[in-house]
Amino acid sequence: MGETETIFKEFKEHSVAEFFKKNKQMLGFSGKTRSLTTIVHELVTNSLDACEEAKIAPEISVEVKEIDKERYIVKTIDNGPGIPEKHLGKALGMMLAGTKFHRYCQQRGQQGIGASGVTMYSQITTGKPIKAVSGYDGTVIRAEISVDFKSNSPRINNLTKEPGEFRGLSYECEVSDAKYDKSSYGVYEYLKRTAIANPHSQITLLEPDGTRVVFPRSVNEIPPKPQSVQPHPMGISTNDLMEFAQHDKESRKLGSFLQNNFARVSAAKVEELAQVAKEVDFNKAPKDLQWNDAEAIIKAIKLVKWIAPATDSVKPIGEAQITKSLTNMLSPEHLAVVERSPKIYSGGIPFVVEAAVAYGGQAGRKYADKTGGDIMRFANRAPLLFDSSGCGITEAIRAVDWKRYNIRNFDEEPITVLVNISSVHIPYTGAGKQAISDDQEVYDEVKNAVMEAARNVQRYIAGLTRDADRKARRKAILRYVTQLSKDLVDLANEGKAPEIEKELIKLIEEKYSAQIEDDDSGDEEVAHANENRKDEGGEEGEE
C-alpha cells in the first residue's frame, strides 16, 4: 500500500441521517429549551400543513409531560388527513422523504426532515422509538418508528391496523436533554405566536405543571388549499431547465415543453424566444436539450418581456386577521398593519411581506422593570424564534432609522414589530429553518413594509408628543397664575387677585385648546415631515 493509500484507508461514506445526527444543531437541536421548542415546531407545522392540504380547520393539541429531570414525553394530536401505511415509516423515520421537497407550493415545511429529525432526537437522547397513530379513510394504524442511521431508512415495530373513526395523526416521543420553560424561546411562546399567525387554528397546550392553555380559533375561514404552481421562466436557471427537460417524458418538442412546464409561456412567447436564440432548434425533443441550448434559452428569457408570475399562489395572513390577533394579544395604544402587494425575487419567485407595528399597551418585550422593542418573525405563518441576529428580517428591521419615526431608541420603547413572509420558496439560511437569508430583494421589501407601518405609528406618536408638550406648558403656566395675579394687583395697585386669576386661566385655556386644532399645520412639523418624505423616497428608490 502506497503512502497516500495509507492516508486514505479511512475513507468512508455516510448517510444523511448520520450527518444530521452528528450535526443535530443544524436542525435546531442545540440547547435544552430550543430542542424542546424545535420538537413542537416540527410537529405542529407538519400538522398545520397537512390540515390545509386536506382543507380541514386545524385542531391541534400539544402535551408536554415531565417524567424526570430534563426528560419529557411530548405528544401532539391533530385532526388532519393522517398518513397512509405505505408512507408512515418514511414520513416519520427517514430524512429527505416527503410530499413537499419537489413541489412549488407554499407550505411551512419544505425539506422532509422535520419529523424524522424529532424521531432521531428521541432515539439519541432516550434510545426509544416514537409512537405514531395514524387514522385515515376509516383505518387506524399504530406503530413504533425509529431511524436506522446507517442506511437512513425507517425501522417499524409493533404495527397494528384496525378499522376506526379517528382521523388525524398522533405522534408521541420521549426525549431527554430538554427543558420546558416560559421564556421567549419556549414552547408556550412558540404556540402563542403560531396562534397569532394562524387564527383559523385551535391549539391546546397541556403544560408540565398541568395548566391547560387554549389558543382559540378566532377566524372561521379555512385558508385556501395551497396550490402547486409552475415556476416562472425568470426564476429558473440553466440547470433547472436541463432538469425539467430530462424529467418531461410527455412533451415532444422543446416549444411545447416550455409551454407545459413554465408559467406565462405561450406559443407566441416561444416564437419570440426562437427569434432571440436563433441557434436553438425548438423542434428538437426535450431529452436532447444540450447545456449550450439551455444557456441560450435562459439568455433569451432575460431579454424578452414577461407577464409577472401569478401571485395568487401566495397566501398572506391578511390585514384583518393580523389586526385581530395583535389587538387581542397586545391591546396596543396604536397599531398599524401593512400588507404589501406581491413582489418577485430571483426574477421568478413571488412573495408577499406583511408588517405590523404595535405601540404602547402590552407591546414590546418586558425585562425586569423595563420595556424594549420586540420583533416577531414569521415565514409562511410559522414563528421564527431563534437565530434572530443572523436573520434578514431582523437585519432589515434594525436597519430602519427608527428616530425618523419618533422612536428614539428601538430597544427602549414599548413597540412590537411583526413581519410575515409568504412564498412558495422561503430562502432559509439553514435546515433548522429559523432565519432567512438577507437576499437583497426580500430585505428591501421587508424594510419598506416596516417603514410604511412605522410612518403610520409616527403620526400617532407625533400627536402624543405634541399633546404631552402642550399639557406640560399649560401646567407650567397655570402653576404661576395665582402668584402672578397677586403680583399684578400689587404692581398696578388696583383690581382683585381672584378675578384677574380667573381671566388669566380663561385666556390660557383658550390658547391651549385652540392650538389643538391649529398645531397640525405648524411649520416645524411640516418641515420635518417633508424631510422624511424626501429621504425615504431615496431609500425606496432602490426597489
Added chain:
Amino acid sequence: MGETETIFKEFKEHSVAEFFKKNKQMLGFSGKTRSLTTIVHELVTNSLDACEEAKIAPEISVEVKEIDKERYIVKTIDNGPGIPEKHLGKALGMMLAGTKFHRYCQQRGQQGIGASGVTMYSQITTGKPIKAVSGYDGTVIRAEISVDFKSNSPRINNLTKEPGEFRGLSYECEVSDAKYDKSSYGVYEYLKRTAIANPHSQITLLEPDGTRVVFPRSVNEIPPKPQSVQPHPMGISTNDLMEFAQHDKESRKLGSFLQNNFARVSAAKVEELAQVAKEVDFNKAPKDLQWNDAEAIIKAIKLVKWIAPATDSVKPIGEAQITKSLTNMLSPEHLAVVERSPKIYSGGIPFVVEAAVAYGGQAGRKYADKTGGDIMRFANRAPLLFDSSGCGITEAIRAVDWKRYNIRNFDEEPITVLVNISSVHIPYTGAGKQAISDDQEVYDEVKNAVMEAARNVQRYIAGLTRDADRKARRKAILRYVTQLSKDLVDLANEGKAPEIEKELIKLIEEKYSAQIEDDDSGDEEVAHANENRKDEGGEEGEE
C-alpha cells in the same frame, strides 16, 4: 384510492445531493462574491488538511480567471499526497464521503461535503464537470468528475492514468454566478487571513487582472500531524456509548470495551463505575449492551472523578506565530497575544482559544475616511468571513465591555481582534462552516481570552492618554509663561522678564518630567484599576 392516499401520491425520497442542490445557500453558495470565496475556502482547506496529514509543508496556488461576465475558471494546485484512484470520484463527486467525518481529529474539514459542493456548484451554474489531476506514489491520474444528483454518486469521465512525478492535487472548475472582488468577503482577504493563521504555508494567488500575490511562508516548522484521539467519557452520550458498543467487534466484555474505546478509562475506573452502576453486568458482551445499562453507565460516569482529557491533540497556531503574522500585516502600535490553556466543553471535548488585540498602525477596518474595530475569526486556522453576526465568537467579543479597556467605542477605534478556536470538534452552526454556535463554555472562554488581551492593551492606551494629557497641560502652561513673566516683573517692580521666564520653564519641565515616573502611582489611576479588577473577577467567576 382514499382521500388521504391521494394527498400522499406525491410522496418521494430525495438524495442528500438533491437536498444541497436545492439548498445551496446552506453550503455557503449565496451571493456571487461569497460563492467564489466558498469555492476557494473549500479547496484550500482540503489542501491544507491533506498536507498536514502527510507532514508536507503546504505550497498552494490559486488561480482565478475571468472568462465571461460573472463566469470564472478557478484552479487550485497543492503539493499534498494526492487522492488514490479508488477514492478520487467519491472525494470530489459525492456528498458525505471522506476520511474526516468519523474521526476525532482536529482538521479544518469535518463533513465530507466541501469539495463535492464545489463540483455541484460548477455543474448547476455551467453544466460542466470539474477537471482533477491527482499525483501520488508515482502515478498521475486525470479525470473529469461530476455529481449524479439523483443517487448522490460520482460520475467519472475521460480517466487517464500514467506514471509521473507530480505529487498533489490539481482541481479546476468553471463556475458562473460568481464575482471576484477585493472586499473583506473576497478571495484575496480569505487567503490573506489563511496566511496569517497558517504561517507554515506558501500561498500564491493569481488574480483575474493578472496580478500575482504571494503570501510567503514565514515559519519553517510544519505543524505536527493531527492525531485521532479517543473520546473522553465525560463527552459522550448514552447513544454514543450504544453505538461504540455495536461497532466494537473485538472487546469481549463491557469492562475491556470501555478501556479500549475511551480515554482515561483504567481497570480501576471500571471498578469504580461498577460500584456506582450496580445494576449493570460489566462482564456482558458489548453487543448485548442495552439502553438502560448504557444510561446507568453514563450516569455513573458523571459521578466519578476523571482526569481531564489529554489536550495535546489540540494544536493552536501559537503565540509566536500570531505575533509574527499580525506584526507583519498590521504594524500595530501595540499588540497583545493570549494563548489560553486548553479547556473542555460538553464535559469531554478539549479546545484551545487564542486571542490577539492589535491597536493602532494598520489595525482596524477602513471605511472611506474612518477606521473601526475589526474582528478576525478562525476555527482550526481556517478564516471565517461570513455570518459574523450569528457567530458565538462575534457575540463574545461584542459582549466585552470595551469602555473598561479604554476603548470608548469599538466601532470607531483602530483595533483588530483575532480569535482562533482549535478543537477536534468545532460546533459550527451550519454546513457552510462560517459561524460557531454560542455554546456557553466556548463563549465564556473566548470572552475571557479577549478580555485578557484587552487588559494588556488597556495599560498601553492608559499610558497614551496620560502622556497626551500631560503634554496638553504642559503646552497650556507654557503658553502663558511669557505673559506671566512680564506681569510678575510689573507687579514686583523688579527682576527681568526673560530670566524669570527661563526659571519658570525650568520648573515646569521638572514638574512634568518628574510626573512621568510618579504618575503610575497616582491615586485616581489606582482606584480605577482596582474597580476594573473587582468587576472582572465577577465576570470571570462564571468560568
